[in-house]
Amino acid sequence: MFKSFHGWRIVASSGFINMFSIGIPFYAYSVFYIHLQNEFNAGRFLISSTLSIMIIAAGVFAPICGQLVDKFSLKNLLSIGAIVFGVGLILLGFCQTYYQFLIVYGSIVALGMTLFGNLATSKLISNWFKKKIGSAIGYATLGISLSGVFIPPITVYLISLYGWRFTYIIFGIFLIVFFVPFCRYLIVNKPSDINQNIDNEKSIEETDSNVIDKVMNIVDILKVPTFWVLILIFSLQFCANLGVYSHIFPYATDLGFDASKAGIAVSVGALGAALGKIVFGRLIDMISAKKTLWVSISIQGFGIIMVSLFLSYYPLLISIFIMSLGLGGTVPLMNILFSKTFSPINFGKALGIAVPFMVPIQVIGGPLSGWLYDINGNYDLAFYLNTAVCFLAFIFVFFLNIPDNKQS
Numbered sequence: 001m002f003k004s005f006h007g008w009r010i011v012a013s014s015g016f017i018n019m020f021s022i023g024i025p026f027y028a029y030s031v032f033y034i035h036l037q038n039e040f041n042a043g044r045f046l047i048s049s050t051l052s053i054m055i056i057a058a059g060v061f062a063p064i065c066g067q068l069v070d071k072f073s074l075k076n077l078l079s080i081g082a083i084v085f086g087v088g089l090i091l092l093g094f095c096q097t098y099y100q101f102l103i104v105y106g107s108i109v110a111l112g113m114t115l116f117g118n119l120a121t122s123k124l125i126s127n128w129f130k131k132k133i134g135s136a137i138g139y140a141t142l143g144i145s146l147s148g149v150f151i152p153p154i155t156v157y158l159i160s161l162y163g164w165r166f167t168y169i170i171f172g173i174f175l176i177v178f179f180v181p182f183c184r185y186l187i188v189n190k191p192s193d194i195n196q197n198i199d200n201e202k203s204i205e206e207t208d209s210n211v212i213d214k215v216m217n218i219v220d221i222l223k224v225p226t227f228w229v230l231i232l233i234f235s236l237q238f239c240a241n242l243g244v245y246s247h248i249f250p251y252a253t254d255l256g257f258d259a260s261k262a263g264i265a266v267s268v269g270a271l272g273a274a275l276g277k278i279v280f281g282r283l284i285d286m287i288s289a290k291k292t293l294w295v296s297i298s299i300q301g302f303g304i305i306m307v308s309l310f311l312s313y314y315p316l317l318i319s320i321f322i323m324s325l326g327l328g329g330t331v332p333l334m335n336i337l338f339s340k341t342f343s344p345i346n347f348g349k350a351l352g353i354a355v356p357f358m359v360p361i362q363v364i365g366g367p368l369s370g371w372l373y374d375i376n377g378n379y380d381l382a383f384y385l386n387t388a389v390c391f392l393a394f395i396f397v398f399f400l401n402i403p404d405n406k407q408s
Contacts (some may be wrong), residue, residue, distance in 0.1 A: 007196075011140045014121035016143055020175060024089065027152055027266065028151045031159065032168075033250055034249070040097065049366070055362060055363045063355070074120050078115070078179075081112055084116070085172075086179075092109070118335070125140055126335075126339045126347050128198060130198050138282060138332045141281070141332045145328055147270065148271075153267060156260070216346045221350050231358055232393070236393035238358065238365070239365040240393070242363070242365035243368060245323075248269055248320060268317045268320050272328060276296070277329065294394060299322060299326030304387045306318075338354070365386065369385075
């Protein structure tokens with residue numbers, strides 16, 4: 001009897017996990033932003049620093065989690081991550097000071113997000129796909145952007161009914177109650193567990209000669225020049241991303257738009273990023289990695305300029321959409337290129353090791369934009385600076401040594 005390929009169910013499940021693992025700590029935070037600022041009487045630099053502290057902490061956890069995803073059951077790790085993540089969100093609802101909030105966000109929430117998120121789901125997909133890994137990861141990371149469509153308005157609605165504290169508690173309970181059984185029953189670690197092959201091929205083909213197919217230790221990975229170029233490119237893209245997108249909600253309210261319209265602006269950005277994940281995931285299956293990266297970075301930088309220039313509502317939405325279309329390619333391209341360079345067998349370890357090196361650059365974006373706003377009273381200089389960051393990432397792509405061939 002014909003048996004359907006389970007890999008695409010893995011893609012859908014990974015996308016759903018990504019929707020909440022990234023959506024709640026990042027997309028929803030832009031809605032919590034103003035409420036936290038009022039609750040704790042803090043400036044935008046301080047509130048912006050929360051995400052940066054969480055990213056730094058995730059960078060500390062990433063090498064350990066990266067080795068765990070290469071060695072242990074992804075089904076079990078994702079279940080444990082959902083529990084840790086949920087407990088962290090519940091605790092946020094009970095914090096009485098900003099520094100209590102910061103400690104919980106930068107420890108328990110960061111650890112839970114790292115275990116229950118992109119690192120594990122991307123490793124999972126690399127176990128199931130080779131030829132179509134670009135499309136598969138693109139579709140899976142689509143969940144990250146779709147969370148920006150659904151999570152912000154849901155967050156606005158829940159906060160309007162229950163306040164920001166109980167909203168965090170609701171999110172935490174949902175993660176534990178829903179995702180633990182979800183991961184236990186729907187996640188399959190690799191095709192051979194259910195007598196299937198990678199890409200649903202009838203037989204397993206030879207490994208691409210351009211891809212490293214032996215187990216590497218940390219020193220081996222650090223000696224690969226492409227490893228360092230990838231770190232520079234994606235840390236700069238993430239820096240520009242956080243430097244602008246994390247401020248979209250307060251930026252929109254500064255321009256005179258109410259919370260509902262500001263929430264829509266965040267969601268429009270998420271739609272653009274969602275389309276970007278599909279476009280760039282498929283594009284890298286068809287053309288070279290360098291060309292795909294150049295297109296992604298160029299659109300992101302051009303979009304940031306537009307956001308700073310077009311201040312009426314609908315032109316602003318179009319600008320945010322264009323900017324987000326470019327930045328939407330960041331996560332799938334990073335996952336795909338690390339998988340192409342180091343092969344699925346070393347993917348978790350290589351990306352996990354890379355994260356701590358990325359963090360010092362990428363965390364600057366959000367707080368720096370907040371600090372520039374605090375001293376200037378607007379985001380003009382912050383947005384121009386983030387455009388320059390995109391240009392710098394564009395330059396580093398010239399030094400990327402990845403074969404100029406199609407993946408399939």
